[in-house]
Amino acid sequence: MDNNIIVLYENRKLIIQTSSIISKGQLKVVDRDNPENTLFTHDILDTDFLRVAAELPNGKLQLQLITPQETLVKNINIKQ
Numbered sequence: 407m408d409n410n411i412i413v414l415y416e417n418r419k420l421i422i423q424t425s426s427i428i429s430k431g432q433l434k435v436v437d438r439d440n441p442e443n444t445l446f447t448h449d450i451l452d453t454d455f456l457r458v459a460a461e462l463p464n465g466k467l468q469l470q471l472i473t474p475q476e477t478l479v480k481n482i483n484i485k486q
Contacts, residue, residue: 411480413469420446420460424471424478427454431473438466438481 410425422433428450435446445467446460464484471478 411469411471411478413480413482415460415462415482415484418459418461420456420458420462422456422469422471424454427452428471428473431471433458434470434472435460435462435482436468436470438468441468 412423414421420433420435429452431450433446433448433450433456434444437443437445445462448456448458448460450456450471462484464486467482467484469480469482
């Protein structure tokens with residue numbers, strides 16, 4: 407799987423586009439400075455586009471797409 411991930415966060419919606427289909431996995435958002443602090447999780451099945459409601463705090467966060475094959479990581483900054 408390619409590591410290209412586009413992430414937008416607007417109106418309390420997390421929008422994610424990947425360059426290939428994720429057949430099975432999990433979306434996880436964690437605090438970048440404290441990765442053990444999980445802020446949001448969502449299961450993923452057969453898609454390359456997600457739009458989910460998410461109440462995320464301001465700050466430096468890390469988005470993780472966890473699949474059986476690999477974990478894709480994208481750092482994001484939330485300022486609202």
